[in-house]
Amino acid sequence: MPISRRDILKSLTFTAITGSVLRVIPLEAAEYAHRMVRAEKAAAENQAYAPKFFSAHAYKTLQSLCQTIIPSDDDAKGAVEAGAPEFIDLITSENKEYQVSLGGGLMWLDNTCLDRYGSAYLDCTPAQQKEILDLIAYKKNAKQDPSLGQGIEFFAFLRKLTADGFFTSEIGIAYLGYIGNTFVREFPGCPPVPEA
């Protein structure tokens, strides 16, 4: 009979403590069991994403902004490939305050673009898009033009959520160079530290 994940995990947690067969748990058994957990969790995903909160238009705008905030470039793919828009839509669908600040923020952006350029954000030229984003990407701009305040607030929040979505993804974690979440017999300690 093939040994199941449950069997292994059971042996890891209980029989070891109560002192039966497995006195010392082999590291390999622990790693094997954890890999199985991971595979099961991964299998539950892998389906095309339908936005839960944002309208089709708003979601397209969100994707465009995520792509601009953390773009795909020569170093690594960007926030869209990393699933940031899905993540943001999901938590927004569950949070009334986010629905107002992000849903409202996207509308503020479209309204402002209509006033300034006569088109919603997605229909603006790349130069117009850059112009408005350069205005709302920095707090200091609100001092000269207080009417940008709401846009600045919105963009600052979206920037954080986009960073969350990107840097918690497989792409983002590899880009940062995090090494860990592994099984090692002994902690290796620190490589030589360069001087300050």
Next chain:
Amino acid sequence: MQVKRTPKTYDVCIIGSGASGGTAAKVLTEGGLSVALLEAGPPVVPETDYKEHVWPYELPHRGAGVGGRARQGLEDEFLAPNGAWEIEGEPYVSAPGSKFRWFRSRIVGGRTNHWGRIALRMAPVDFKVRSHDGMGDDWPLTYDDVAPYYDKVESYIGVFGTKENISSAPDGIFLPPPKPRCTETIIKKACDHLNILCIPSRLAILTQPHNGRAACHYCAQCGRGCITASNFSSSQVMIPPAQKTGRLALITGAMARELVVGKDGKVESVSYIDKATREEKRIHARAFIVAASTCESARLLLNSKSNLFPDGLANSSGVVGRNLMDTVGSNGGGYFPQLEKMPPHNHDGVGGMHMYLPWWKFDRKNDFLRGYHTEFGGGRGMPGVGEFDGLCNKFEGYGSALKQECKKKYGAYIGFSGRGEMIPNENCYCEIDPAAVDQWGIPVLRFHWKWSDNEIKMAKDMQETYREIVEAAGGIYLTSTKPDGSHPYGIADGGVIIHEVGTVRMGEHPATSALNQYCQAHDVKNLFVTDGASFVTNADKNPTLTIMALTWRASDYLLDQAKKGNL
């Protein structure tokens, strides 16, 4: 509604299955007694409940939780289950002008499933503070009374550390410590330069196989719960051996409502709500151990009113709910340019600090009484939600420049957390709210809280020290705090450090304390309160190790009484 009775009478009924209740269950069942262990939450199933080794991208919410809860300062999705600042249907109240937060875990093992595993002994002077500086009260026991039980607990659960012979931080029985991380070597060097003590930390994590449990595999995720049981939790280390005796009845989903007293003035049963059926049930026993957590234990006693005990059980002194303490906490952090140059490497280690700063200014006069220790950490950990908030706010902008800046600064920060002793004061207590009940119909707690000047001066010293260390290490201190406002010098709100203790304190005199040195109620001989509620003071040592040592000692005393036929 009919009240259901369980006909069996147990030797002992324990209420709560955390650090204290689990320890009592192990010691008493192994000593031959039959025990009913009540837990308000569900059983814990490590293989499905613990999110160890899961990557954030394997969860749809990436660790942020439903609605981004983790971003609102609520619990991290990865945290071991059933711990929460707010539990639906089970509210608590802060009195006007008071801010107190209460973290509760409704699950077998309680808060030990996720705790920090920091296992520090109280020092001899910590038990005799009033004799030392005139504030607070002395404990009715000494370090020498507790030391053999610290030995027993450490030997059984496994704690790493090193012998240092520092009077404010007594040595224990230690497994070898893990090697320092980069962040720790940098801070150690700066502390040496400043004559601040920095030593290997003392955590209940196994660096070697121990008592049939596997050694740590260094994934840094203790807070998620450990599937290999390589760190201490009551659910995995205390309760299984108790179950093995065949003398433990673990009853989950059981919310204790009232301790019922017989005509002889002894507790004869506990009345509880079976959460699954919403029915009221009872457990009869010869002795009762209340270990529901500091404030929950006080709540149960205060809600157990009778003709014999009109002010609540074991409360003829009026101290139950009083003497509420938490730990003084203030955080600071810095950016270290030399860490930017570190090549990518495995920085995980155990789930907590490999080194820490014990209280080092015990040999001089300070601006405040008592002391604090410092926990610190940072570096190249697994990226998580909110990790780049600070950087996004500071750098602003967007595009590849922002992306590169995050990569450059990733892992280049170290944070410090001061953990100091609070002196109990009359403004900090809990009581039964006159109006509100929880969904089980049980009256809830109302908290009163106010820090005194001593704690605020301590927080100031923490901020100054962390700036000094960061700058000595070649870093830039990033934290700024104000001397006034709602959080002077960054002092955390009451309860936030989750070290609440003292609400059913022990003492020599029944007029000013509720328990004797064995955690036995002065007023009710078959009633013990063994959790943090029994504490007289709250030294800068995280309370869990002392809770277990005091519980083990009380359980030995109870076993001895049982042998003498006094149950």
